[in-house]
Amino acid sequence: MSETQTRPANTREYRNGKSRRVNVARQRKLQRLKEVAKEFAEHRAAMVALVFLLVISLIAVFAPLIAPESMLNVTKLLDVPHFAPPSWEHPFGTDHQGREIWVRMVWGARTSLVVGLAATAMSMIIGTVVGLAAGHFTGLAGGIIMRVVDFFLVLPSLILAIVLSSVLSRGVLTIVIAIGVTSWAGTARVVRSQTLSVASRTYVERAEVLGGGHWHIISKHLLPAVMPLVLANTTLTVGSAIIAESTLAFLGLGDTTQQSWGTVLKNAMDVSAATSGYWWYIMIPGIAIVMVVLACTLVGRAFESITNPMLRRN
């Protein structure tokens, strides 16, 4: 601590001082990360949810090892009973073509998670950029951006997603785009209000008076301030994106060549499973969706409750 009692004129000491400070900054970040992890561990339900999500992710990644793709090949399943209720032989029952529901679930997890994550990433990026712009820029530009956000906010996102996915060619990418493009407005709104509250703080005006331009203010002050909020929002959005994916698949807009939990439910409805007593055909994919989405919600809310007081303290 005493090294700067006299002013460090030569560069060696200057560098020492600088690298030491970089270390301090890194330590502080690490410390904060540890605090967040510790606080997160306090939320028991969220911890269980996180572990559950990790397990599901592993299943999705190793699907080909757990259940070889041939198990889905209808032509090889001629001797398997159709609509077999759950039993030791068929743990989750079979579908109308004799496929094991559990195999379809394992493969469906891939589509559901991939679409959920990709659509969320897209929605978060658009939402953050637009929200920052709407909060930072004033005058005509800000007004127009706000008008657009408001417009997308009230538009029925599912219907717009239906329109997009029925117009574009079928495929996983289409579903991702349809969900990503229609679900960013909520994020933009949250980011915008946070940006506005940060932008009204004096330190942003101070940066402006010091000579900082738009880029400096956005990258150095506004973005770091909204990031925790965006991250907490991300997990919540993954949940709703998974629901949206299954809904589109259920409406027959999914990629018919890929397994998805929504597709399983669509098949179930097409064979009138609800009124014919094939309860496992409906229960199993539904419960899977609810559990994954609930897990995302719990994790997201835990993050939110950790970051929120932080935002307030700031």
Add this chain to the structure above:
Amino acid sequence: MSTDVIPPGKAAIAEQQDEGRESHRQSFLGYLLAKIGGAAISLVMVVILGFFAFRILPGDPVRKIAQSRPMTAEQIAQLRHQYGLDQPMLAQFWNYLTNIATGNFGESYVYGKPVSELIAQYFWPTIALTGTSAILAITLGLWMGQLAAWRSNSPYDQVATGTSLVLWSVPTFWLALLLLMIFGGTLHWFPTGGMVSTGIPTGTPEYFLNVLWHLVLPVITMVAVVYAQYLLVMRASLLEEMSADYLTTARAKGLTEDLVRRRHAVPNALLPTVTLVFMHIGGLIGGAVTVETVFSWPGLGKLTYEAISGPDTPLLQGTFVVFSAIIIVMNLFADLLYRQLDPRVRRA
């Protein structure tokens, strides 16, 4: 000790407001016109989006039709001509605009009827379903939400919040299938689909009761999913309001906790809630598509599903515009309601 700290930018504005107080109560008419203008712009944006989504994006509507049935090149060309697709884009856009202005959404490929006629026919069942669901969900959600916040961390709060989180995570269409399976398919308490049983004369009380009976399962489905969102929103905004200074004033006056909540906290917490509740109306409408599909409820949602399966572009375009218009009108409504609730907007 807190000191009134106003950053310079705001202080300048505050100074102006200090002088300008009271003299500028915006007239109701001016507010109404501004909001109607905003809604009109949104409507125009929807209409434009409706055109470009279907024409500019890849995926020729005629080619889509051609995929589903075998056609010769001449037939395709004739179809293109019939739907005006061989004209230049700008002319198509102009036709589209003038048609929509006169209520003409084109002719459905699947039904072979004008889209506007179909929409008129399917409009009211949807309004009945979503309207009933919205009213029930809002009442239930706000009431339970404010109780949950006021008794935050009590067993009631934990149950209410926990249930809401689970319901929030349920896909609407799956809940519909589940209820259909349990109460329709297995227990036979309620019908498995449609709006009214066959052979009942329209207009009689019996008809009305029969429709209600058909309405029960779809409404329960929609209410269950949506009220959960409203509960969470109301709970959060009341919690936010709980530390407000004016509540201490109310307590110091000698009000019971019950009155502090009803007279002071809730009216303020309603303000952000109203905005969010109406913003989620879009979600409710989206839910109508799958619920109507599962319960074969003859509404715009089911029509949309059939338009997707077609694919029936004019019909899809029509339902998209009408759904969006409903939501824009609802939000206009919300703005007017908000003005009634918040004096700061009423007399800004």
Add this chain to the structure above:
Amino acid sequence: MPDLVFDNISIVYSRRSRTGTTPVKAVSNVSLTLPAGGTLGIAGESGSGKSTLAMSVLRLLPKSATITGRILYGDQDIQDLSFGQLRTVRWAEAAVVFQGAMHALNPVRTVGWQILEALELHVKERWATREARVARMKDLLAMVDLPTDKSEAYPHELSGGQKQRVMVAMALACEPDVIIADEPTTALDVIVQEQVLNVLHSLVTERGISLLMISHDLSALATICDRIAVMKDGVVREVGDAVSICTAATDPYTRKLAQAFPVIGDPASRLKPQSKPIWEVAADGGTDGLEQTNSDPHEVVLEARGVSVNFRSHGRTVHAVRSVDLTCHRAEITALVGQSGSGKTTLARTILGLQEPNAGGQVLFRGEPLKLTKRGLREYRRNVQLVFQDQFAALNPKVSVYESISEGLRIRKYDGDEYAKVCESLEACEMSPASEYLDVLPQELSGGQRQRVVIAGALAIEPSALIADEPVASLDASVRGELLGLFLALKRRMGMTALVITHDLGLAWNIADTVAVMYNGEIVERGTVEKVLLDPQHEYTKKLLHATPKIPTLA
């Protein structure tokens, strides 16, 4: 009418954290008496526990607070009351004047409704009917000099002073025996403050109501209260009658508090804010700042020529600043004094280029007109920097002191030794050794230290003038003097030119060379501090001087 007695009161908050609940002591072993019909003031800075003590009277503290000791109202211990009994005591026997200028009124109810609510809850014979209650509500508004049609107004339609008067009217509604006033005039301008204090004082004395008043401002307390208790860190440091607390305090902290606000006209405080020995160091530095440059010592650094600013607000034009001329000379501190709404902040923003003046007006820097282009402003702000009022918000909470100070250097791509420059600026602001502060986050600094960091950040880019907007308004009184001393030191050591915007005439007396008084967008009087403050010519200046609360003197 009973006495109110605090008998050995301690209040502990249990703060919940990860490691369990930790007790935080807010008030320790306080014993005070408010005799019937008497007035007692409690003075203290933030965190002294004075508000906690006041709120304990009506049991308005959050559930996490535990009170030990007795709060006697007559011979009844408030803590033994059932909730029903407590509710009848609330407002009917003891009422509170909250800091109403902030958020103590419900924003969605009219003020008349809120006063009526209190009357309905505590119906007495005199206001048993609805008509009688409405009549009384109107009487109450008239009593605090508000027109009766204000009963239909919502809080956001009233000014800070009016809201505060509504709070006073509401407190008087049910004819209480005791009124507790919690910072009743904080955030109000001196003239409004004087009005509110007068209303409060006359109503309380006329009716023989006991008054317990809480404030951070000793001089405001001294104008109303017979007795004053000084609190610090939850402990009563000294109790006594108002005059002796202000003039003959035995406790060093009380003395410091009493001396924080200067007596205008007292030579002992002229160009000498009460301060640490830094002051002497600065005095040694003498005029070397002036010698460094061989420019004319009377050079005009900043000038506003015929500046007017209009705002369009709801379709009406507001003249915030009306053809103002102002000059700031080199190495001089100019104080721009005025109430809120006088246009002083708008003028400062215009001089800084954050606000465009009307056509015809000009802001000049060293004789060169200011160009409001992006580049012109950038260049200009290398020379003219701003010090903010709210030092808590002026630093990014996530960024260390080093990064905050080097921010300006990096924006301007400073090519010298950044580290050395940062240390130099910090030390110029009397934060030494600088190295101990570099890695510190703003939240770990006190208010005064944060303001020093803000100033250091401005100094790093070597401006020739500083514009300071209420630089000490949100600092505790005991820190105020030290920070004002810094401004004087910067002027003497570096030849810094400064324009200080303030509502506080005492500040001008403490540090300024010249003063300009602003009223309704115009500068009504201007000149050297001695001339303007000791021999005011304009009515408004006289009014302002008169309204400034004074520490009573023995003489």
